[in-house]
């Protein structure tokens with residue numbers, strides 16, 4: 001289904017980048033728009049949404065600060081089907097063939113991938129938080145590996161450059177958007193550089209990349225660098241709510257998402273309650289530190305880690321943050337808790353472990369997330385974390401101090 005209007009969640013995310021979008025529009029209307037822009041920032045924060053809105057603004061016939069949504073150009077750019085809007089995506093190896101005959105300029109044969117590209121464009125038009133890569137229907141871990149195999153190739157850039165010299169068909173400008181620009185190899189970047197150095201007066205290049213540092217310095221120096229920051233959790237929560245996620249769930253997911261709307265959305269659809277149950281099981285087992293039970297729990301956590309990564313640890317820390325808040329403020333903490341529906345449990349932790357050092361626990365959790373991201377073996381990290389949690393919680397209320405139990 002074609003997107004009739006921009007999704008409410010996308011509007012909410014765009015609102016989160018309002019200042020930056022206003023600056024872009026102001027320069028454009030003042031006749032100072034850069035011919036090459038590099039949109040960079042972490043995954044899931046709305047780079048694509050912002051870059052595409054700006055592309056639409058460049059093509060729009062009206063002179064507003066946002067696409068007018070009613071001119072002929074806006075009609076066409078809404079579905080990203082506009083003859084002067086050129087979108088370049090990373091392709092898997094072997095997806096295109098280069099045809100060259102005699103002195104004729106080379107031509108690229110994209111017939112093998114054309115259907116997938118139109119599918120991708122349609123889904124980005126409907127939802128700019130769709131991955132901007134060809135989906136090959138594989139698992140998440142394979143999709144990650146794919147990040148390194150898909151790239152924007154030299155023949156694609158050459159083909160783009162041949163279009164650059166042509167006049168615009170329908171609008172007064174031409175816009176070229178290159179997604180995952182960092183996936184261009186040196187040759188492709190050098191070929192693009194020539195166009196960035198002498199852009200046609202009506203041509204605008206928008207490069208989108210997670211990390212601008214991954215591009216050649218020569219490319220970076222030709223572009224206006226537009227760095228997008230992580231979203232704050234209120235923006236994420238309101239975007240989730242406008243997608244129909246219940247408010248409590250939206251609030252938790254937004255706090256676990258580390259500034260990424262995409263991650264928050266995955267979390268909110270991925271059954272936060274299952275994650276919650278697993279986290280609490282792990283906490284209970286860690287508190288007990290029973291050598292026979294712990295391995296089973298660690299095994300379960302390991303499985304969970306594959307689908308949630310850092311969010312698992314963020315969840316743990318939010319729980320302990322609530323516990324710390326509750327032991328300091330008791331009932332007064334109620335409306336400040338992240339997990340309001342877990343208030344009873346949180347209160348019990350505080351009562352059961354009156355000497356708990358929650359700061360130490362939270363530090364240990366952060367360290368563990370770091371170790372996992374550095375590639376340490378998850379089960380070892382999780383065992384070590386259990387022991388740290390057990391120690392930091394301290395003596396259980398009503399039980400004799402440890403050295404006496406050892407007798």
Ligand SMILES: [Zn+2]
Pocket residue numbers: 059060061062067068069070071072073074075
């Ligand atoms: Zn318009």
